[in-house]
Amino acid sequence: MVSIDVWNASVDFPIFDAKSRSLKKAVLGKVGGKIGTEQKVPIIEALHDISVHLKEGDRVGLVGHNGAGKSTLLRLLAGIYEPTRGSSRITGKVAPVFDLGVGMDPEISGLENIMIRGLFLGMSRKQMEKRVDDIAEFTELGDYLQMPLRTYSTGMRVRLALGVVTSIDPEILLLDEGIGAVDAQFLNKARTRLVDLVARSGMLVFASHQDDLLFELCNTAIWMDEGQMKMQGSLREVLTAYKGKDPFAHMDAETIERLGQPPVLTSKSGEV
């Protein structure tokens, strides 16, 4: 049973500047008596009072402006950040694809990175060795996999990361916007695989600014604004509210049917 439940969660980042991050304040502050007012670490409230309940088969798009909390929410759903207030429960095998530069070692080869990613995602070394050919074929990187990762372009890194997560059958797939960096041809290929994957197993949460990707992969959406959930509902509803116009308006009926999006007027309001 794959599910993510988040109850009234907030994520506060303490911002330690050079001074407050030292022992001096913690130790001397108590010993030295009242010098100045009580020094508290400044906090950035990245997410505020989030409640989300996702279950198997959900394909959720995350929309919102830069800095609205999309990436932080993805990390919360991945279990990387545990909420400072509120609580969360994640059941299922999580595979995140976040910032593509980080979390991979630029000095080691693509193959080694595939192996490490796979091991992190709960695979064994043998299981990964079996999949390497498949990944090499899918990513079309070929002999380039022997090269250190620092020689890769952004798009090639995305290919690598997508190759790994789509080959291992995760139950919960979390994608950050970076995957838009690949070319259209590869995107088509990846799309098929991602749709397959989501249909087969669990759940997808996808943060993106690209409407066409959202149409293909998601059926519901969450609109994040200033760390809060502004709206949650069907993809079409949320995008209409977010963009101020119905993104499906110019599509022909056939495409809309293929994407399985009900028109805004007939669906129930999902505002939260």
Place this chain on the structure above:
Amino acid sequence: MPATATAEQEQPPTQARSYRSWSRAWQDLVEGSKQRQLWGHLGWQDIKQRYRRSVIGPLWITLSMAITAAGLGVLYSALFHAQIQTFLPYITVGFIVWNFMLGCLTEGTETFIRNEGLIKHLPAPLTVYALRTVWRLTLMFAHNMLVYFVIVAIFWSSLSEDGYVLTPGGNQEPGISWSIVFAIPAFVVLAINGGWVAILFGIISTRYRDIPPVIISLTQLAFFMTPIVWTTDILTKLPTGGAPPKWRILVAELNPLYHYIEILRAPLIGATQSWHHWVVVAAFTVVGWALAMLAMRNYRARISYWV
């Protein structure tokens, strides 16, 4: 709402509420230890990475230890008028063990800081990173042990002789015998201690970035305070003859690092083994792990915010 918001979902189950729980800390430890292939791979990767593009690769670890051991051994055996056949192995083994412990202390403080990228991008038990550090140091220890085997082979006749002394007039040592097998549990205990050091110091250092430099400056002092290049014989016997004040032996006995070194060094060079070192080390192991678990319980979930 995409999900069915049933009544039970409105309220979190009680076990999901608290992030400061023993069971989660324990779970982290168990889950992390189970991912043996992951931390094994990462630790080995670290070693390969450090010597990438160098011709002899990780053998540099062995080579630099051999050079240090030879240099220190020759110098200090001359300074203490000691026989090089036994004093050089003494210093070498002491230095190899010290290097492992030094690594646990200094690299342990950076366990989580260095893995910032991974911690922020992939959900994994924190224990994985602690084990990565300890495993890397274990591999380095294994490389250094090559020097030990070469030196033992060279000085075998002196080291296996019953009643050899390290410094003139010092304690008579029994020589290498079957009791060398105690080195195996001794190293296991050292590695287990490396685990709590990496977790506890790693957590504290992630929050307070002053700790790593503090540790580094203290280890310098600790190296000279610990009997590594000198022996405890010097504390109990004056070179001029006669008995020195009793308190002098406390310099070594009150230093926990001495006991850690001694449980592993004594069997490896065939020196007198004493059970009281094991008792001290066992006590530190229990207390250390208790503190590490306490830190895990309280701050495990905060690490990804702090790095």
